[in-house]
Amino acid sequence: MVTKLIFLGGGNMAEAIFAGLVNDAHYTIEVIQRNPDKVQRLQDLYPNIKVTTTLEYSPSANDIVILAIKPQQAKEACLANKEKLQHCTLLSVMAGLATTSITNWLNNPRIIRTMPNTPSSIQQGITAIFSSPEVPSPHKTIVKEIFNSLGIVYIANDESEIDKIIPVSSSAVAFLYYFMEGIINSAVSEFGFSKEDATKLVTQMTIGTCGLLNANPDISIAEQRERVTSKRGSTEQGLITFANANLHEITKQAMQNCYNRALEMAKEFN
Ligand SMILES: NC(=O)c1ccc[n+]([C@@H]2O[C@H](COP(=O)([O-])OP(=O)(O)OC[C@H]3O[C@@H](n4cnc5c(N)ncnc54)[C@H](OP(=O)(O)O)[C@@H]3O)[C@@H](O)[C@H]2O)c1
Numbered sequence: 001m002v003t004k005l006i007f008l009g010g011g012n013m014a015e016a017i018f019a020g021l022v023n024d025a026h027y028t029i030e031v032i033q034r035n036p037d038k039v040q041r042l043q044d045l046y047p048n049i050k051v052t053t054t055l056e057y058s059p060s061a062n063d064i065v066i067l068a069i070k071p072q073q074a075k076e077a078c079l080a081n082k083e084k085l086q087h088c089t090l091l092s093v094m095a096g097l098a099t100t101s102i103t104n105w106l107n108n109p110r111i112i113r114t115m116p117n118t119p120s121s122i123q124q125g126i127t128a129i130f131s132s133p134e135v136p137s138p139h140k141t142i143v144k145e146i147f148n149s150l151g152i153v154y155i156a157n158d159e160s161e162i163d164k165i166i167p168v169s170s171s172a173v174a175f176l177y178y179f180m181e182g183i184i185n186s187a188v189s190e191f192g193f194s195k196e197d198a199t200k201l202v203t204q205m206t207i208g209t210c211g212l213l214n215a216n217p218d219i220s221i222a223e224q225r226e227r228v229t230s231k232r233g234s235t236e237q238g239l240i241t242f243a244n245a246n247l248h249e250i251t252k253q254a255m256q257n258c259y260n261r262a263l264e265m266a267k268e269f270n
Helices: 012-018 036-045 071-080 099-106 118-122 137-148 160-164 166-189 195-215 221-228 234-244 247-268
Strands: 003-008 027-032 050-052 064-067 089-092 111-116 125-131 151-155
Touching (some): 003 012, 012 118, 036 050, 064 071, 089 099, 125 137, 160 166, 160 247, 166 247
Parallel strands (some): 003 064, 027 050, 089 111
Antiparallel strands (some): 111 125
């Protein structure tokens, strides 16, 4: 059976999801993108999909409407389409917005809430998924398949896990980049490497380090670290510096602050 996927909002996250599905015969893709310049760009890039500036009809109970707008745009966009979004299954990729908010705006309890991360755009992502009990089983399966094609899926035990996973696998992407930036900046300022060379070296080091973990699932991260750390060696000196500055305690605080902000945002955009 062919399932219609209608994206409300055709920005970065929507494109990351539908780019891999446009040639899949199981799906028909439609995108609602209010900005006419962006409509033209999407139509040129993906001639197989229908792109319009407004939702012109009422999707059926077999259709899945993906809410891929910014959380601060959500209430307005939902209320503007309220009458049309009564029967379909809703799928939210919006950070921080609780299912109860969306259900209240649309009076539709069939809702799947997800939290994807940006590596999904290269099929290396993680997506946490929570479904309300009203979502039909076939739609749960379809959504799981869609996000499996973008990386791996984590099925949340309850909705609170969707917020809790933000500092673990979504914002954590930026945390890792920030740490890489610190190494790159020091390679330039302390050791005279060009920014370009330092960026290449640190990027490849990160890819290789993660590749090593992936290739050896039986070896823990701590053990891999110990293998690089000789007693009284140079790595040990660097790690002692991090430990003395309590890097793990700082990380804990950063993750807690990130999570608290996600909860705050949910209230702000409600
Ligand atoms: N990007 C990520 O890393 C990431 C990761 C996880 C989750 N998310 C979630 O994904 C959602 C989308 O993020 P994004 O980065 O894709 O944002 P984005 O690039 O700004 O895309 C949203 C698009 O929707 C359009 N839009 C807004 N209201 C609309 C309406 N009523 N009808 C039709 N189109 C409308 C916007 O148009 P304008 O340009 O005119 O505003 C914009 O082009 C967010 O809720 C975010 O929390 C993103």
